[in-house]
Amino acid sequence: MSDAPDKEAMALALEKTIELAEAKLGSEEVVKLSGVMRSLCLNLTDIETRCYVIFEETGAADFSLEDPAVAPMLTITTTSATFHAMAMGETNPAKEFALRKVKMSGVPFPRLTKVGANLIDALFGCYREALLG
Numbered sequence: 001m002s003d004a005p006d007k008e009a010m011a012l013a014l015e016k017t018i019e020l021a022e023a024k025l026g027s028e029e030v031v032k033l034s035g036v037m038r039s040l041c042l043n044l045t046d047i048e049t050r051c052y053v054i055f056e057e058t059g060a061a062d063f064s065l066e067d068p069a070v071a072p073m074l075t076i077t078t079t080s081a082t083f084h085a086m087a088m089g090e091t092n093p094a095k096e097f098a099l100r101k102v103k104m105s106g107v108p109f110p111r112l113t114k115v116g117a118n119l120i121d122a123l124f125g126c127y128r129e130a131l132l133g
Contacts, residue, residue: 001010001081001085001088001091001115002084002085002088002090002092002126003081003084004079004080004081004085005068005080005084005131006081007047007048007049007080008049009042010047010049010080010084011049011051011065013127013131014042014051014063014127014130014132015063016130017127017129018053018061018062018126019063020126020129021061021119021122021126022060022061022128024060024122024126025061025118025119025122025126026058026059026083027036027058028116029119030055030057030059030060030061031033031034031054031057031058031059031083031089032058033061033119034055034056034057036073036105036107037055037073037074037106038054038055039052039053039054039055039068039070039071039072039073039074040052040053040055040072040073040074040075040076041072041074041075041076042078042083043075043076043077043078043102044078044080044083045078045079046076046079046080046081047079047080049065049080050063050065050067050068051063052066052067052068052072053067054068054070061069065086072106073099073106073107074105074107075104075106075107076100076102076103076104077102077104078096078101078103079082079101082096082101082102083119086124087123087124087127088125088128089128093121095117095119
């Protein structure tokens with residue numbers, strides 16, 4: 001497996017990922033996401049980094065490394081290495097979830113599946129684009 005970026009590079013890559021994903025998803029998809037969850041937290045435990053994405057009803061998605069005013073409705077907890085491996089296609093997210101290397105809390109799974117697949121695909125694709133240029 002390829003090595004995940006260090007803490008600083010990961011934060012920059014994730015910020016760029018959200019910028020790219022917002023454009024890729026489009027404002028209509030972001031509005032749909034805002035109806036299911038107003039905010040998402042990616043908790044990367046090994047580098048002690050929490051990244052937040054706020055989905056605005058206006059169709060904008062905002063990235064922050066600071067706790068937002070809106071409490072996360074979905075928290076995904078994993079390591080930077082596992083996130084990186086999943087995003088790069090080196091491992092399967094369902095497998096990592098089954099192995100308990102990825103934990104999710106918040107939005108009920110059936111509700112998340114209505115809009116979550118597009119979000120995860122966009123985030124992983126945009127993460128690769130952010131890293132590879």
